[in-house]
Amino acid sequence: MEPVGVGRRAVAIIIDSILLGILGYAVAAMTGSTTESGFNLQGAPALFFFLLFFAYYVVMEKVKGATLGKLAMGLKVVKEGGEAIDWQASIVRNILRIIDGFFFYLVGAIVVWVSKKRQRLGDMAAHTIVVKARAWIPIAIVVVLAGAYPVESVAAPRYSGIVLSDQKDGKAKATFAPTTEKVFLRAKVADVPAGAKLKASWIAEKTKVAPANYKIDSYEMKTVANMNEVLFSMSKPTAGWPEGDYRVELFIDDKPAAKVPFKIAK
Numbered sequence: 001m002e003p004v005g006v007g008r009r010a011v012a013i014i015i016d017s018i019l020l021g022i023l024g025y026a027v028a029a030m031t032g033s034t035t036e037s038g039f040n041l042q043g044a045p046a047l048f049f050f051l052l053f054f055a056y057y058v059v060m061e062k063v064k065g066a067t068l069g070k071l072a073m074g075l076k077v078v079k080e081g082g083e084a085i086d087w088q089a090s091i092v093r094n095i096l097r098i099i100d101g102f103f104f105y106l107v108g109a110i111v112v113w114v115s116k117k118r119q120r121l122g123d124m125a126a127h128t129i130v131v132k133a134r135a136w137i138p139i140a141i142v143v144v145l146a147g148a149y150p151v152e153s154v155a156a157p158r159y160s161g162i163v164l165s166d167q168k169d170g171k172a173k174a175t176f177a178p179t180t181e182k183v184f185l186r187a188k189v190a191d192v193p194a195g196a197k198l199k200a201s202w203i204a205e206k207t208k209v210a211p212a213n214y215k216i217d218s219y220e221m222k223t224v225a226n227m228n229e230v231l232f233s234m235s236k237p238t239a240g241w242p243e244g245d246y247r248v249e250l251f252i253d254d255k256p257a258a259k260v261p262f263k264i265a266k
Contacts, residue, residue, distance in 0.1 A: 001082050003118035003129045006109045008073045013105055015069035020056065024049050032250060032258020034160035034190075054094060062090040066133070074135030080117070080127050089126040096122035157192040157252045159230075164248070164262050168231065175263045178240040185232045185248050185260065192252060194225045199251040200232040205261070207244030 027049045028039030041049050060067045065076045065084060077093070079085055085093070100108030100120045108120040117129055163172045166180050176183055185200060192198070201218040204210045219232050232248070241264040250258040 001078075001129075001131050004075055004132060005118050006112050008075060009070075009112070009130060010105070010109070012067065012069035012073040012075055015072050016056075016067050017069075019068055020053055023052060023056075027052070029156055029158045032159045032162060032260075034158060057094040057097065058087075058090045061085060061093070062087050070130070071133075072135060074133050075130050076133035077128050077130055080129055085126070085128055089128055093122040093126035093128055096120075096125055157196065157257075158190055159187040159250055159252075159258050160190060162187040162250075162258060162260055164260060168233075174261070175265050176241065178243060178264055178266060179236070180241060180264075181236050183234050183262070185250075187230055187250070187258075188228055189223070189230055189252075190228070192223050192227070194223055194227070196223045197221075197251075197253050198223060198230055199254070201249040201251070202234045203247045203249060204242070205245040205247050207242040207246075207264075209242045 024041065025034070025039050027045055028034045028041055031041075031045040033039050033041050033045050057067060061077050062085060064071065065078065070076065077085055077090075079089065097108075100111070100122055108122075111120045111124075112118050115124070117123070119129060123129060163186050165171060165173055165184050165186070166176060166182065168184055168186070170184070189198065197220055199218055199220045202216040204214040204216055206212055207214075217234065221230070234248075243264050243266065246262050246264060248260045248262070249256065250260070
């Protein structure tokens with residue numbers, strides 16, 4: 001039972017990163033957090049993805065002894081005595097992945113290089129080692145296919161590149177003055193069929209003059225063939241925008257697709 005060094009483990013990490021990247025894009029597509037260059041998760045969606053990320057490593061290594069990347073590379077995580085790892089070892093090992101993963105796992109690689117048992121910090125704390133096992137080739141094939149056929153081709157209808165501004169084509173803003181004549185929301189839409197209903201609801205989340213989460217107004221439109229952009233707007237109330245927290249909730253065929261917060265402040 002010979003511990004494995006950096007090389008094959010690095011390839012396994014790359015495979016896992018690709019698979020988790022696909023998962024992250026799926027979360028972004030469901031929460032309206034996609035961008036022209038990929039996705040940008042923040043707030044609750046980011047926390048949800050982090051929990052999925054952590055659960056993936058902990059559950060796979062406890063149940064199968066390896067992540068999909070390790071299975072593809074013929075690797076397995078075991079206790080130092082050769083027995084299967086338990087839940088405690090899997091959790092400890094992967095909590096310290098946060099430190100081992102610094103600088104694209106450079107910290108973990110250095111520790112493995114200098115360790116007699118080829119252990120990263122997580123392995124040392126959990127008393128585990130990574131050893132050779134039979135490779136599971138189909139996983140490598142899945143990764144190759146994932147690269148050849150991007151997630152966008154099978155993703156659900158979604159908004160991306162969402163921008164709030166005080167002008168139709170203006171720069172992105174998150175805070176607006178009470179005297180702002182109009183707040184515009186523009187976004188790209190993808191994989192939305194012609195005839196689909198797009199809706200924006202403008203919500204006064206927390207102000208001094210309205211109940212919490214008060215719906216100011218909603219606007220709807222139907223998509224047409226080859227439509228890839230949308231523009232919504234909300235005009236200033238007669239007495240000006242009350243200071244406070246607001247959000248725009250976006251829907252596609254009445255299904256929640258994104259939430260965009262903004263503030264009104266002097």
